[in-house]
Amino acid sequence: MRNKRMLESDKVLEKAASLQSQGKPFALATVIRCESPTSAKPGAKALVEPDGVIHGWIGGGCAQPAVIKIARRALEEGQPYLIRISPERSVESENGIMDFGMTCHSGGTLDIFVDPIIPRPGLLVLGASPAAQALAALAKRVGFQVLVAFPGATRETFPEADQILDGFDMAAENLPAELFVVVATQGKKDEEALETALGLPAQYVAFIASRRKAEKLKAYLLERGHNPTQVNAIAAPAGIDIGAVTPEEVALSVLAGVVQARRVSAMRSQDKPVTLPLAVDPVCHMTVDIATAEYTHLHQGQTYYFCCKGCREAFAKTPEKYLVQAETGV
Known part of the structure; x- marks a missing residue:
């Protein structure tokens, strides 16, 4: 028996490792x-x-x-x-x-x-500027899985990053399911980095640049045939305006914008209506999926759904008892 339980636990842990x-x-x-x-x-x-x-x-x-x-x-x-x-x-x-x-x-x-x-959200920093370096370090402390991509990027420059790519080729990379991208090139390979960002399944893309520069580069991306909806969704100038001056302050501003975007997205997803057909077991008050419910009972023309045989039998004996409890909350 013990060996059987151990094998069952091993299977669960193997499935957990696979999902992770x-x-x-x-x-x-x-x-x-x-x-x-x-x-x-x-x-x-x-x-x-x-x-x-x-x-x-x-x-x-x-x-x-x-x-x-x-x-x-x-x-x-x-x-x-x-x-x-x-x-x-x-x-x-x-x-x-x-x-x-x-x-x-x-x-x-x-x-x-x-x-x-719950997997850590991913933050992909495209660039090797001082702001990019500060952002990678700060995001790791906030709980992000940090990836950095830029030609010539090294571990010495980004000591706290989880992953470093020498270039913009993402074809073979296993990216986090929840991905946010910040283009922090600041004048070096801006166009290549932005086009890389638009080709990724990111929930949010931000670009560290002045408003004027961002407008010019967005126009360039549109001329290149990129999706207008994606281009217009690029957050630029990146971050929340706190009057940032130093690279560290810029990184703080940008990361605040990323966190805000993530939390707003999470709140919106929680507001989505539940579409599963559900019922409440009148005996134990558990939620029961109507589509797969195995135990049901018809009483006075209405079907009631139960989590198990015991609940159904208890209800069938004295349905009025449980219906009164449901009405009064007692």
Whole structure:
């Protein structure tokens, strides 16, 4: 049994490593405590992708829907959660533990730690100017995966960069899924750097230059046949106006603009309406995907959806009890 659990955990960790190498987010759920009887034991692991697909085993029935729900929340908020799945929800939850009172027949209790694994956003700095050097160092401290590309760029010039490319050829590079680009050439190979930036799947492109210079180079890019929407979206002059003078101050201004763009984009994505057809289990109040729900019950012409067989049977015996609770919130 122990060897089997170890093999299952190895598979989950291999999947985690694969997703990390691809720069994809996921949540890792680990059983840290149990009270028998439970099918999952301490150390059992499962990996949950943002779309709710789960790999591994941390219990079935009531456990999986709870873990998937909290995993999605953890990924959206970027913070871990400790959840408890037990036959009855505690009147007073322990500090730091999110309780899920379930009616499944197993009767056991599981404490599961759900940890979101979110890849660092990538900042690609095109250029080797003093501002580029200051930006690469500062962005690393803020939490970005820093890539630098410019002919002749060296580790000595960019000691804190995660990756350094000698030139603008990005064809063979495995770039971060969340990518921001700053052109910091400041007069050296501006055109080549800007065209490189426009050819990348970046969420945001900024150009350190005066307004007049930026307008001239945008006109050049349009003449070259680049997409007008992409060209006009280039943030130039780059950054937030703080009256920056030194390269370090310019880097601070530019990085503030990148962070602002990233946070605004994240808020907009969270405002998108949920399109999945969902229902709420009237017994345990778990969210249930209607399209894949296995347990349903028809009562007075309305279909109700359940996370497990135990919830469906409890509802079928006394539906009025649970419908009154749903109306009163008791």
